[in-house]
Amino acid sequence: MSIDSLYNKKVMDYFVHPRNMGEIKNPSGVGRVGNPVCGDVMELYIKIKSQKAKGKNKEDAIITDAKFKTFGCGAAIASSSMMTEMIKGKTVKEALKVSNLAVSEALGGLPPIKRHCSILAKEALEKALASWKK
């Protein structure tokens, strides 16, 4: 891999080999954010295991699967992929605590003008969870 790249090795790795790329059939929630005006569009799919036991908070439900599809730059693809990895296996409550900064940090940092990509990933998650709660 070229060392003269705009992004670091980790971002490039997630760009070339995106984890969890694709769609989930019958997802518990979907969030589409962004628009072509800003140049990035992300779609985040989540599957959540329902909590039937009484007394359990809805937010303790576990995200069993997460997938994404992204139209956008390298940072957008890497951020959305990293987000799916970070929320898989977490409860909804825990997932909501994953910040855009955490995504950016997990990727070893993004160039300043690309930080909005990690924000977009966070928004996609929030939107997906909101659609599930409905």
Add this chain to the structure above:
Amino acid sequence: MRVYLDYAATTPVKKEVLEAMLPFFSDDFGNPSSIHAWGQRARKAIDESRAKIAKFLNCQSDEIIFTGGGSEADNLAINGLVMGLGSPLALGHPSQPSLELRSGHRHFARGIPSTPPHVITSQFEHHAVLKTCQDLEKKGLAKVTYIRPNKEGIIEVEKIKKAIRPNTVLISIMYVNNEIGTIQPIREIGKLIEKENRNRLKENRNQYGKQKLENGKTNLQSPISKPISNFQQPLSHIYFHTDAVQATEYLPMNVDYLHIDMLTIAGHKIGTPKGVGLLYIRKGTPIRTIIHGGEQEKGLRAGTENVPYIVGLAQAIDLIGRQKTEDGARVINLRDYFIERVTKEIPEVYLNGSKTLRAPHIINFYFKNIEGESIVLGLDLEGVACSTGSACTSQALEPSHVIMSIFNDHFRAAGSVRFSLSKLTTKAELDFAIKKIKEIVTRLREISPYGSKKKEKREKKEGKL
């Protein structure tokens, strides 16, 4: 294999250019303004360089002003002209003001309120022109009309004709669009302006010539000394500037043939190092310096001349003058081969801009449903260099103003990528690039949420997202 297809961004320094430059770094290093032998050797080198370039442009040596690059030349042409109009300090300003050279600013000096001069340019100019014009507007120094290109990426002469106003003083249209490669009808625009100027001269003489006879003073004073409406004021002379940065290597550059008053060339697009360019300024064009200091370049560009780079620029231009036609045809063949294969072999790829009115070296494709930067990034990993829009804008997050001006489509602006060739490009390089483009486009389309027909149908049905 590594394939560079971004020659419109910059070119490698040509061997002959570097060789011509080398003596002027450490051996003949003198300052051309010095009167001793060191200085005079440097002066001679600059004079010879100017003569070589004058031959190429078919102009006089003293009509060439060396600059620090294309952007500076564009800034000098536009700011220099608008500021220079009516200023007695402007080079080319007649010592005896005459009606023939009615300027937009002269009335300011006399305290008569009026509208600032009018400038015409296009919506898809290089930012060096576009932002300079916008800046003049912000400062209230000019009104600017931005002509929209047609669907083929061409500025129509007719649209310029319609935009001309009595107080139009400058028209600046690029020769070849740097992002999509379309050739603009510079000669036709030049002829139109020349004709318009002839008519204006006649008109001014008819309207104001008499007043000169009556009061016997200089002919300028009579219409200006009393406040009159714009319509009664003499018509301004229109100057024509073209940014020829992407045309230099392949297209006619004879300034008389093109009927232009000012022309920009950037060295690093034609095989010199970055940091040198020139502005051709036709004699009589009223222009003021934008960089103050010494009297270098007839006082139009202060700063000690960049001797080695100027020598290099002359060498690069001299090389073009000798090779133009033969190599141009070869690049055109390669270009058409590339366009043919990419648009035929990859689904949903569209050429941006006219196929025929196109410079030999610039190609711009719209790859549907995927984003440009990820294509550039993916291809870079495979050893193929290309760019989204122009290299100058890739640091900004804004969509290509060129694609937007033509199509007004954000998806198209986001999904367009420029490939630019040179005389060094080979068919084998293009074959390699095409193979890699296919791979990366397929992969990115799998990642993209758009383009799946089945899914779109389902979404439509469910009415969600």
